[in-house]
Amino acid sequence: MSDPEIVVSAPGKVILFGEHAVVYGRKAIAASLDLRTQLKIHLIPDSTAVTLELPDISLSNTWQVADLAAAQPTGNVDVKNPSPPSDKYLAALHRLAGTDTDHTDTRTLALLAFLYMYTSIHHTTVRKCPAGRFHAASQLPPGAGLGSSAAYCTALAAGLLTMCNVISRPEGKTWSKEDLEVINAWAFQGEKLIHGNPSGIDNSVSTFGDAISFKSGKISPFESVAALKILLVNTKGPRSTKVLVQGVRDRYNRLPAIMEPILDSIEEISCTCERVLLELGGSPVDGQENTQGKNYQILEELVDICQCLLNALGVGHPSLDQVSSITAKHGLHSKLTGAGGGGCALVLLRPDTAPDVIDKVTAELRDCGYDVWETSIGATGVSQHSQPK
Amino acid sequence: MSDPEIVVSAPGKVILFGEHAVVYGRKAIAASLDLRTQLKIHLIPDSTAVTLELPDISLSNTWQVADLAAAQPTGNVDVKNPSPPSDKYLAALHRLAGTDTDHTDTRTLALLAFLYMYTSIHHTTVRKCPAGRFHAASQLPPGAGLGSSAAYCTALAAGLLTMCNVISRPEGKTWSKEDLEVINAWAFQGEKLIHGNPSGIDNSVSTFGDAISFKSGKISPFESVAALKILLVNTKGPRSTKVLVQGVRDRYNRLPAIMEPILDSIEEISCTCERVLLELGGSPVDGQENTQGKNYQILEELVDICQCLLNALGVGHPSLDQVSSITAKHGLHSKLTGAGGGGCALVLLRPDTAPDVIDKVTAELRDCGYDVWETSIGATGVSQHSQPK
Numbered sequence: 184m185s186d187p188e189i190v191v192s193a194p195g196k197v198i199l200f201g202e203h204a205v206v207y208g209r210k211a212i213a214a215s216l217d218l219r220t221q222l223k224i225h226l227i228p229d230s231t232a233v234t235l236e237l238p239d240i241s242l243s244n245t246w247q248v249a250d251l252a253a254a255q256p257t258g259n260v261d262v263k264n265p266s267p268p269s270d271k272y273l274a275a276l277h278r279l280a281g282t283d284t285d286h287t288d289t290r291t292l293a294l295l296a297f298l299y300m301y302t303s304i305h306h307t308t309v310r311k312c313p314a315g316r317f318h319a320a321s322q323l324p325p326g327a328g329l330g331s332s333a334a335y336c337t338a339l340a341a342g343l344l345t346m347c348n349v350i351s352r353p354e355g356k357t358w359s360k361e362d363l364e365v366i367n368a369w370a371f372q373g374e375k376l377i378h379g380n381p382s383g384i385d386n387s388v389s390t391f392g393d394a395i396s397f398k399s400g401k402i403s404p405f406e407s408v409a410a411l412k413i414l415l416v417n418t419k420g421p422r423s424t425k426v427l428v429q430g431v432r433d434r435y436n437r438l439p440a441i442m443e444p445i446l447d448s449i450e451e452i453s454c455t456c457e458r459v460l461l462e463l464g465g466s467p468v469d470g471q472e473n474t475q476g477k478n479y480q481i482l483e484e485l486v487d488i489c490q491c492l493l494n495a496l497g498v499g500h501p502s503l504d505q506v507s508s509i510t511a512k513h514g515l516h517s518k519l520t521g522a523g524g525g526g527c528a529l530v531l532l533r534p535d536t537a538p539d540v541i542d543k544v545t546a547e548l549r550d551c552g553y554d555v556w557e558t559s560i561g562a563t564g565v566s567q568h569s570q571p572k
Numbered sequence: 573m574s575d576p577e578i579v580v581s582a583p584g585k586v587i588l589f590g591e592h593a594v595v596y597g598r599k600a601i602a603a604s605l606d607l608r609t610q611l612k613i614h615l616i617p618d619s620t621a622v623t624l625e626l627p628d629i630s631l632s633n634t635w636q637v638a639d640l641a642a643a644q645p646t647g648n649v650d651v652k653n654p655s656p657p658s659d660k661y662l663a664a665l666h667r668l669a670g671t672d673t674d675h676t677d678t679r680t681l682a683l684l685a686f687l688y689m690y691t692s693i694h695h696t697t698v699r700k701c702p703a704g705r706f707h708a709a710s711q712l713p714p715g716a717g718l719g720s721s722a723a724y725c726t727a728l729a730a731g732l733l734t735m736c737n738v739i740s741r742p743e744g745k746t747w748s749k750e751d752l753e754v755i756n757a758w759a760f761q762g763e764k765l766i767h768g769n770p771s772g773i774d775n776s777v778s779t780f781g782d783a784i785s786f787k788s789g790k791i792s793p794f795e796s797v798a799a800l801k802i803l804l805v806n807t808k809g810p811r812s813t814k815v816l817v818q819g820v821r822d823r824y825n826r827l828p829a830i831m832e833p834i835l836d837s838i839e840e841i842s843c844t845c846e847r848v849l850l851e852l853g854g855s856p857v858d859g860q861e862n863t864q865g866k867n868y869q870i871l872e873e874l875v876d877i878c879q880c881l882l883n884a885l886g887v888g889h890p891s892l893d894q895v896s897s898i899t900a901k902h903g904l905h906s907k908l909t910g911a912g913g914g915g916c917a918l919v920l921l922r923p924d925t926a927p928d929v930i931d932k933v934t935a936e937l938r939d940c941g942y943d944v945w946e947t948s949i950g951a952t953g954v955s956q957h958s959q960p961k
Binding site: 491 | 831833883
């Protein structure tokens, strides 16, 4: 803890293909989204207070380090293989957060994840609680299915583990594979506090970056993936993932023989995407421009077909149709990402998509009241931004 | 030929489910469309002329009966099992039509179908050509994939065969099963002259009414089918069936593993539709209102899903999206019918769909420049409208 300041960032995620189908054991592809949550940790040795500032949700809490130390777990914590807090420990965290155990609002959950990781990680090492200021801000809209909570937990885990020298401060931007595994394990524990029973996709993508495939509970990161330019569109319509998932289940129960092959087709889209992304991510060699163009064409076709199949599952929405219609008019291809029924859509861009086309589409989508980001997927996972002083 | 006037009508057809998938051996469902082509035959014993009037295509041709008689085939014609005209016979028909054998425009084809059926059918019986006036007018837009040529050929076959007493004048509106088979055989020959290599779906539906399933070249009429109320919408966009079929083939060749299950799903939609239509067509008994409501709900869901899957095949069009969007806004369900890429859409109505909803939807669709008919499918096949005088 010789360094007074650490700055880390962790990306969000998008589901590229396979949303909903994944519930029925089909393969899904998720990729990191280069909208990031940045965490600045500023240690203040002379102070006795710890402050957490989350301006995105208007949260600023300060605790005395003595109170935080008192809440630390009494037994040993395996820093490489963390486990969920005991009921007693969780109750202590709730007291620090100033909430009851039945509070599950965003601010309470953000406080709990911080308090849990802060107290546990320090307990495994220095067994005391250093004073300082923790400031996290995100480019990710919360509650939009873009993994904002996982990016928060991953950034917290990376910052705290590095601050305590559980993992080595990396020479470049990112950590060794082994250290990333430790970050991911802690981020997953944070996600569990927030979501109860998360799949682990979000924290894995936020930690390792690039893309992963996910099938029947098994997460398989890709070796090398191209960073794809996209527009991310948030239609901001109210939606409930639970209601949408149940709607697909109801349709499946009514018409299983019709729905099964649709899910099979979506799985094949995920498999084709995986192959194409690996090809696009390979080192380019002379004469491969045509292959690249062909692969982008296939990706565009996968986006179009998958969007139609998601509509067939019943998770479309007029706002998403509007996104499709606007982007198609300009020769671009888009699909919903995540639960659907409103929410977010991604618009695939080619490396050579003309800037004025991007500007026009962005302007038209904003005119509809939607938020639009020009960003990329397949970006670097959790990263360090400050060097040792 | 004791009756100087005969009036018959024959319906068009719509593909309910399975368009395009049928090309890949999957089951399709076609139903009769209660937009009809009416043929009036007025015999004029004292005259020596035959006149054909087709006001829809601004056609009015008159021939001397002696010229028509001269063109009649020389050999025997099996009136119950007709065969295509010989090259010599076809050349004679072209001379009567005033065209070369390479003319394939709508008017030439309409003339040839009439001349072929008129001369052949009379040759099999009276071996002379009676004078009179043949007037055919249709509610069906031509070239919209609604079987207008089959309705024309079916009406011609029914009128001519009845006039010549090849089949008995029916007591009610329609003929016996055996007589309908003869009408259908002649209508198919007319369709062959017009289309070269038709599937036989259109003339079968126009002859027998109700609905048929079609798979791998085999046509199976349904025993009993409910007449369903629909709005038929013609978006009138230019389209080429050949180009659309080729587009699906190209996508299939690029992505067979993705496309195969989509086609499987469409086949299951056709199978489910067949079952639901048979249930809806059965005699209602007490307490079946709920079953009927449930069956309509399933039909609506099939319409929605199939429209999405047709989009996934790549045969959608912004105009069809607009139809879907307008109808969905009013709680109605629509899909393209036929080749897609513009063309026609059908909008399912329930028996209790409120008239003001129908009026509003119709008005909005017409405001887009589309033609809209409130009609039904599963209607009676070829019918007689005049009784013997």
